[in-house]
Amino acid sequence: MEPGVKKRAPQRLQIYKAIHPQAFLLTAISSFVLLIGVWLLLSTSGVVNPIFLPPPQAVLTELFVQLGSSEYWGHIGISVFRVFSGFALACAIGIPLGILAGTFKYSEAFIEPLMEFIRYMPAVAFIPLIMVWAGIGESSKILLIFIGCFFQLVLMVADLTRRVPHDLLHASFTLGASRWQAIDSVLIKAIRPQLMHTLRLILGWAWTYLVVAELVAVNSGLGYTIMKAQRFLNTEQIFVGLIVIGLLGLITDRIMAYLNKRMFPWA
Amino acid sequence: MSQAARRSIQDMGFEDKASIKEAARPVQQSATRARIEIQGVHKRYVSRKSTFEALRDINLSLGSNEFLTILGPSGCGKSTLLRMVAGLDEPTEGQLLIDGEEIHGPGADRGMVFQGYTLFPWLTVRENIEYGPKLQGMPTLERRSLSNHWLSVIRLEQFAQAYPKQLSGGMKQRVAIARALANRPKVLLMDEPFGALDAQTKQEMQEMLLEVWEREKTTVLFITHDIDEAIFLSQRIVVMGTGPGHLAAEYEVKLPEGRTADVREHPDFLALKRELSHLLKH
Numbered sequence A: 001m002e003p004g005v006k007k008r009a010p011q012r013l014q015i016y017k018a019i020h021p022q023a024f025l026l027t028a029i030s031s032f033v034l035l036i037g038v039w040l041l042l043s044t045s046g047v048v049n050p051i052f053l054p055p056p057q058a059v060l061t062e063l064f065v066q067l068g069s070s071e072y073w074g075h076i077g078i079s080v081f082r083v084f085s086g087f088a089l090a091c092a093i094g095i096p097l098g099i100l101a102g103t104f105k106y107s108e109a110f111i112e113p114l115m116e117f118i119r120y121m122p123a124v125a126f127i128p129l130i131m132v133w134a135g136i137g138e139s140s141k142i143l144l145i146f147i148g149c150f151f152q153l154v155l156m157v158a159d160l161t162r163r164v165p166h167d168l169l170h171a172s173f174t175l176g177a178s179r180w181q182a183i184d185s186v187l188i189k190a191i192r193p194q195l196m197h198t199l200r201l202i203l204g205w206a207w208t209y210l211v212v213a214e215l216v217a218v219n220s221g222l223g224y225t226i227m228k229a230q231r232f233l234n235t236e237q238i239f240v241g242l243i244v245i246g247l248l249g250l251i252t253d254r255i256m257a258y259l260n261k262r263m264f265p266w267a
Numbered sequence B: 001m002s003q004a005a006r007r008s009i010q011d012m013g014f015e016d017k018a019s020i021k022e023a024a025r026p027v028q029q030s031a032t033r034a035r036i037e038i039q040g041v042h043k044r045y046v047s048r049k050s051t052f053e054a055l056r057d058i059n060l061s062l063g064s065n066e067f068l069t070i071l072g073p074s075g076c077g078k079s080t081l082l083r084m085v086a087g088l089d090e091p092t093e094g095q096l097l098i099d100g101e102e103i104h105g106p107g108a109d110r111g112m113v114f115q116g117y118t119l120f121p122w123l124t125v126r127e128n129i130e131y132g133p134k135l136q137g138m139p140t141l142e143r144r145s146l147s148n149h150w151l152s153v154i155r156l157e158q159f160a161q162a163y164p165k166q167l168s169g170g171m172k173q174r175v176a177i178a179r180a181l182a183n184r185p186k187v188l189l190m191d192e193p194f195g196a197l198d199a200q201t202k203q204e205m206q207e208m209l210l211e212v213w214e215r216e217k218t219t220v221l222f223i224t225h226d227i228d229e230a231i232f233l234s235q236r237i238v239v240m241g242t243g244p245g246h247l248a249a250e251y252e253v254k255l256p257e258g259r260t261a262d263v264r265e266h267p268d269f270l271a272l273k274r275e276l277s278h279l280l281k282h
């Protein structure tokens, strides 16, 4: 470098610029620390009544107490079962239907306007109907999660399918692919990484509808533990329920993100 | 070439140009040897409000093993014409034939290389090359040796296991050419395949394509708006004009086979280039 020419330090905050993974992790942790700090301050300074906001250490203790009981694990188990049943059912029917709707205009016309219409009916408003239809057994919870996820999933998958570059399809035709071969070897293959992304999103909604389903007329599941805790003004346990649901969501999301990277390195 | 096309050449005042051929060869061939015949093809895009005439009365035939380039300014309808040969689009009027049979929809007999990158991103380079033969049910071992052959032709052996996103633009197009040719099409259709490449890469790709064409004796219908590229590659050049798209002139390129970069200095090359530049300015 020429003497006298000063090297300008690169800007730290550059748009879209990748940062070191460690820096990312530290920054992420700092936001959690900040949240807990504010929480600690509010609850221990006496500004907020501990009945409304118990201190973090009390919640932590309660968390370990609950995780030490097999009864709580039973609640976790049944909730996970409900979420994954409803989600799997929505995927099993919604993904093929979405691909179909995104592939042919006739199927789009048949499927999409109807889905759009039903999508605007709030899933929660179906609860009374679901209870009439399915009673208050397991099937009603699964049905609500299904309704909350299915219609949106179909529309999102259809959209993904339509957005596959048409030239990829044309290339496969000029290489001798039939229509069905093109759907199988191009459309379905091409949407996979995006589909995984969509599923992560939808799974998040499944957890939301789970809690809604478990707040009414049940005696098991994480939503139920929250409801029960509210009755006894046991705010520690409400927080524990929220945190456990958050952790379960985070764990499944991370697993899916990891799978996405491993399964589709080409994307 | 048909009456109509010849008429339009005269309309433009080129009938006295010595280099304009009466296209005797393709006409003689059309009964027996022409691979592709385009007869009285018109294309109109009709929307609710208006009709847009993209192509008017196109007549053209392409002989076996011929390298023919359609040269024309952007927007004159070259892609539209090529897509109809590929069967990806239908003519409004007229017909297109391959080996005497009318073209209906796309098929493996007409391989295509697109301007954009159309490798399948989820397949490795080798799998991309094997895509067509695999659909055809070719056994694995045979497919392996076929892809090995093509990997060496395009000099990408080390990239057999790479995914398209790891390749440069030039490499991608090399694979796209190999993928199309590994499927043994009767005709290779190329729509400005090197249009997005830098000048240096473009020339390398042109040389490689010529090499492949001379070795494999493929029939090629090539599209470009690049005069240099058209002359360097082709045996015959058909010039298209706009408003609506039509065939304006035809040239035979009488440069020796086994062309190398030096051919660009050849007096015939330069003369033809001057003439085509002049023609395309109008």
Ligand SMILES: Nc1ncnc2c1ncn2[C@@H]1O[C@H](COP(=O)(O)OP(=O)(O)O)[C@@H](O)[C@H]1O
Pocket: B045, B052, B054, B072, B073, B074, B075, B076, B077, B078, B079, B080, B081
């Ligand atoms: N689907 C379409 N609908 C309407 N107009 C079109 C369509 N496709 C192409 N065109 C028009 O036809 C003309 C020729 O297009 P194209 O064949 O892509 O030209 P080129 O490949 O020579 O650049 C252009 O003016 C373009 O706008």
Ligand SMILES: [Mg+2]
Pocket: B078, B079, B080, B191, B192
């Ligand atoms: Mg074009």
